[in-house]
Amino acid sequence: GAVVSQHPSWVICKSGTSVKIECRSLDFQATTMFWYRQFPKQSLMLMATSNEGSKATYEQGVEKDKFLINHASLTLSTLTVTSAHPEDSSFYICSARGYYNEQFFGPGTRLTVL
Amino acid sequence: LAKTTQPISMDSYEGQEVNITCSHNNIATNDYITWYQQFPSQGPRFIIQGYKTKVTNEVASLFIPADRKSSTLSLPRVSLSDTAVYYCLVGDEDSSASKIIFGSGTRLSIRP
Numbered sequence: 553g554a555v556v557s558q559h560p561s562w563v564i565c566k567s568g569t570s571v572k573i574e575c576r577s578l579d580f581q582a583t584t585m586f587w588y589r590q591f592p593k594q595s596l597m598l599m600a601t602s603n604e605g606s607k608a609t610y611e612q613g614v615e616k617d618k619f620l621i622n623h624a625s626l627t628l629s630t631l632t633v634t635s636a637h638p639e640d641s642s643f644y645i646c647s648a649r650g651y652y653n654e655q656f657f658g659p660g661t662r663l664t665v666l
Numbered sequence: 667l668a669k670t671t672q673p674i675s676m677d678s679y680e681g682q683e684v685n686i687t688c689s690h691n692n693i694a695t696n697d698y699i700t701w702y703q704q705f706p707s708q709g710p711r712f713i714i715q716g717y718k719t720k721v722t723n724e725v726a727s728l729f730i731p732a733d734r735k736s737s738t739l740s741l742p743r744v745s746l747s748d749t750a751v752y753y754c755l756v757g758d759e760d761s762s763a764s765k766i767i768f769g770s771g772t773r774l775s776i777r778p
Contacts (some may be wrong), residue, residue, distance in 0.1 A: 556709075586765060595753070596710070596768040645709045647766070655766055657702075657709035 554580045556648050558658040565636055566666055572632045573661045575646030581626035582648035586655070587619075590643040602629040636665045670754045675773040684741045686772050688754030691735045696758040699730060699737045704751045704771070713752070714739070749776045 555578040565571050575585055583604045588596040600621055601609040608621035620632040629648075633640050645660045671689040678684045690699070698717050702710035714721055716728040716737070727740040741748055753771040 558709075588768075595770050598765060598767060601765055643707065647709075654712075654715075657711070660707065660709045662707065 554578075554648070554650055554656045556646065556656045556658040558644075558646055558661050560661060561659065562662040562664075564664045564666065567637050568635055570632055570634045571636055571663060572630055573644055573646075573663070575629045575631070575648070575658055577627045577648040577656070580648070580650055582629075582650070583626060584649040585623060585629040586647045586649075587621060587629075587631050588645040588647070590645060590660075596645060599631075633663065636663070638665045641665045670756060670769040672752075672754055672769060672772045674770060675775070677775045677777065678744055679777050680745055681743055684744050684748070684774065684776075686739045686741075686752055686754075686774070687736060688739070689736045690754070690756045693734050693756050694758065697734075697756045698758070699728065699734075700755050700757070700766075701726070701728065701739045702753045702755065704753065710753060710768075744774075744776050746776050746778065748774065750774060 557576045557578055559574045563571055585602040587599045589599050590596045598611050599614045602621045602623040604623045604626050610616045618634055623629040641664050643660050643662055645658060647655045647657045649655055698715055700715040701713040703713050704710045714723055714726045714728045716730050718730050721728045729738040751771040751773050753768050755766055757766060
């Protein structure tokens with residue numbers, strides 16, 4: 553099946569700094585990617601839909617100025633957590649929509665904000 | 667987007683068949699039913715997808731009754747490595763506007 557990668561797999565940062573997470577579709581082009589956040593023992597929560605060449609669509613309650621999403625190419629979407637705080641510590645997962653609208657998930661990125 | 671309801675958790679033993687049922691009473695005509703598996707600190711992994719009746723692949727079977735208001739994921743002869751969270755999702759796979767909304771999932775624990 554199609555492969556989606558994320559980088560980094562984990563990151564630790566100080567409070568107030570910004571962190572960028574990359575999501576790549578390795579062997580297919582994805583016009584649409586999705587970003588999820590998952591807290592321990594909880595389900596995945598959709599944060600935003602990332603569309604290549606246009607602005608991301610954010611779910612209700614997700615701050616677009618806090619979580620900047622850029623989808624500059626058909627194989628790369630980035631999520632930047634700006635001015636990160638400890639409550640932003642979470643597991644961030646991206647997915648990419650394939651040619652037949654199926655979704656392929658990345659391995660996730662563990663963010664820890666100190 | 668159709669909402670799904672699953673048991674929060676299930677326990678079973680190695681070698682047993684495990685059936686996880688999901689309710690989706692307001693499923694739409696164009697919606698497919700998809701099941702994902704997630705291990706701790708990993709992204710979800712596709713297991714199986716179906717629209718109606720029965721679908722079988724190398725890892726699982728999916729049973730969908732005629733009214734499509736529920737579905738059952740069947741895992742034959744489970745092993746310890748099947749301990750994971752299983753998510754049932756419904757959505758229009760043919761629509762480029764569709765997005766996957768995860769429910770609570772079922773935490774499956776397999777014991778020796």
